[in-house]
Amino acid sequence: MPEPTQSPAFTSFEELQACAPLKERKVLIIVENLPVPFDRRVWLEARTLKAAGAVVSVICPTGKGFDKRYEEIEGIHVYRHSLPLDAKGALGYLVEYGAALFWESYLAWKILFKHGFDVIHGCNPPDLIFLVAWQFRLLGRRFVFDHHDINPELYEAKFNKRGFFWKLMVLFERVTFASASVSIATNESYRHIAIERGKMPPDDVFVVRSGPDLTRVKSVDPVESWKNGRDYVVGYVGVMGEQEGIDLLLESVRYLVHVRRRRDIQFVLVGGGPALDDLKNLCADMGLQDYVTFAGRAPDQELFEVLSTSAICVNPDRVNPMNDKSTMNKILEYMAFGKPIVQFDVTEGRFSAGESSLYALSNDIVDFAQKIEDLLDNPDRRAEMGAIGRERVERKFAWPHQISSLISAYLRVLNK
Numbered sequence: 001m002p003e004p005t006q007s008p009a010f011t012s013f014e015e016l017q018a019c020a021p022l023k024e025r026k027v028l029i030i031v032e033n034l035p036v037p038f039d040r041r042v043w044l045e046a047r048t049l050k051a052a053g054a055v056v057s058v059i060c061p062t063g064k065g066f067d068k069r070y071e072e073i074e075g076i077h078v079y080r081h082s083l084p085l086d087a088k089g090a091l092g093y094l095v096e097y098g099a100a101l102f103w104e105s106y107l108a109w110k111i112l113f114k115h116g117f118d119v120i121h122g123c124n125p126p127d128l129i130f131l132v133a134w135q136f137r138l139l140g141r142r143f144v145f146d147h148h149d150i151n152p153e154l155y156e157a158k159f160n161k162r163g164f165f166w167k168l169m170v171l172f173e174r175v176t177f178a179s180a181s182v183s184i185a186t187n188e189s190y191r192h193i194a195i196e197r198g199k200m201p202p203d204d205v206f207v208v209r210s211g212p213d214l215t216r217v218k219s220v221d222p223v224e225s226w227k228n229g230r231d232y233v234v235g236y237v238g239v240m241g242e243q244e245g246i247d248l249l250l251e252s253v254r255y256l257v258h259v260r261r262r263r264d265i266q267f268v269l270v271g272g273g274p275a276l277d278d279l280k281n282l283c284a285d286m287g288l289q290d291y292v293t294f295a296g297r298a299p300d301q302e303l304f305e306v307l308s309t310s311a312i313c314v315n316p317d318r319v320n321p322m323n324d325k326s327t328m329n330k331i332l333e334y335m336a337f338g339k340p341i342v343q344f345d346v347t348e349g350r351f352s353a354g355e356s357s358l359y360a361l362s363n364d365i366v367d368f369a370q371k372i373e374d375l376l377d378n379p380d381r382r383a384e385m386g387a388i389g390r391e392r393v394e395r396k397f398a399w400p401h402q403i404s405s406l407i408s409a410y411l412r413v414l415n416k
Contacts, residue, residue, distance in 0.1 A: 012400055017051050022053045022407070023053035024053065025054045025118050025119075025410075026054060026056075026057075026119075027049050028119070028120050029121040029123065030058075030059045031059070032126065034061070035061055038066055040210070040212070042058070042060070044399050046058055047074060048407075049410070050074065052410075054410075057077040057078075057079065057111045058078045059079050059080075059107045060080055061081060064272070079107045081103035081104070082103075083096055093126075097128055105132050118142065119413060120141055121146055123148055127172035128172060129145075130145075130179040144181065144183070144409065145184065147185050148186060150190065150321075150322060151172070153320070153321045156320075156321070157243040157320050158242050173198070174198070182205075183200050183205045183206070184205075186208065186210055186326075187207065187325075187348050187351070188207060189325035189326075191205050206405050206408055208402045209327060209332075209402050210327060210332065211397040211401060213399045214398050217336045217337070218304065219307075222308050223309050230263070230265060230266045232264060232312075233265075233267075234265055234266070234267045234311065234313070234314060234372060235312075236249065236271075236313065236314050237270045237313070237330045238330045239271055240271050240274070240275050241275050243317075243323075244317060245316035245363075246269065249267075249269075249314060249368075250288060251365040253288055255369040256369050258287070266292075268292075269294050270295045270303055270306050307333065307337040311382060312342060312372065313337075314342050315331055315341060316344070317343070318363055319362040323346050324347050326348055328352075331343070332352060332393060335353065335393045336389075337390075340358070340385035340389070341353055342357065343358075344361075344363060345360065352392075353392075354392055356392060357389075358385075
């Protein structure tokens with residue numbers, strides 16, 4: 001499958017600023033599921049486009065610590081709107097998405113008259129931002145689809161069924177790809193979906209991985225309080241949702257604590273999400289509340305403390321079509337901190353981590369627990385795997401390696 005044509009090789013914001021390939025261009029980014037700059041990928045994209053000379057505006061929801069309806073950050077215009085709830089069930093999603101589309105449309109028109117935009121850059125989920133983009137087609141504005149999640153597979157992973165709403169997800173995905181002039185994929189699996197399922201020309205699909213910014217993601221001194229008096233911390237960073245496999249992780253913790261009698265491990269889970277309260281209750285029902293810390297959605301300093309203090313990090317995402325094809329940001333963040341990883345064996349997880357991770361049998365909580373125990377009892381192997389992960393990020397996945405592909409996508413859409 002041929003790769004799309006690339007722009008000149010840019011490897012830093014300084015090179016972009018010197019060349020300014022997007023000078024006097026204007027971009028509107030719309031993201032629904034996380035606030036900016038908390039959404040690291042979207043914020044890196046926004047900063048990259050700004051460094052390339054573009055005027056950049058962002059529409060996103062409010063969130064913990066990000067409640068201002070408007071602010072200018074590093075020269076980027078950030079407009080935020082409220083959402084009614086963390087959706088559960090069909091009615092909840094209908095209310096959430098309806099409210100989001102109202103605010104996105106209202107703010108997009110406001111931004112058009114105040115700052116202007118040539119391109120709408122829509123980040124899913126959900127696959128509904130084309131409804132905003134359509135309002136500006138007759139004005140000549142182009143739509144770039146930033147494909148973060150494969151929503152038909154995500155729906156099936158959440159609800160373990162297909163049916164009417166799954167068919168809607170398929171329809172929305174198809175219309176989104178048809179509406180986009182260019183698509184940005186987070187990995188090769190997603191690029192293949194855009195070409196095969198989305199029927200997009202290969203030259204219009206660009207891979208921009210969610211690589212960490214190593215100038216900002218840095219280790220700090222370990223903080224003993226996270227250990228809760230124990231010898232080791234096992235860290236997790238991510239969304240607390242139904243499809244993230246945290247219930248499987250808790251089953252593995254129960255095996256380690258109640259069967260293997262390990263009293264020397266504290267599990268620290270950083271992140272918020274709709275399943276957080278249910279997971280806390282499940283943890284208490286298992287008698288694990290003393291061994292598991294739910295830190296919630298944390299600022300960078302606390303996040304960096306947890307990762308720096310962790311002996312190993314885990315990714316308990318279930319093996320299913322969604323997780324098999326998705327690159328999880330947490331994996332690359334663990335690698336950036338030089339931490340060895342335990343995860344279930346999924347295609348993109350293995351592609352990212354390589355030999356910096358151990359891979360448990362599919363959804364096998366005992367094998368997952370045993371691999372955690374094996375790594376904790378082998379400090380030399382932990383150090384070796386952590387070094388491999390850090391080197392892979394520096395050489396292949398860090399954000400500077402993604403800059404040229406993002407700029408290529410924009411040159412493509414602006415010159416079509």
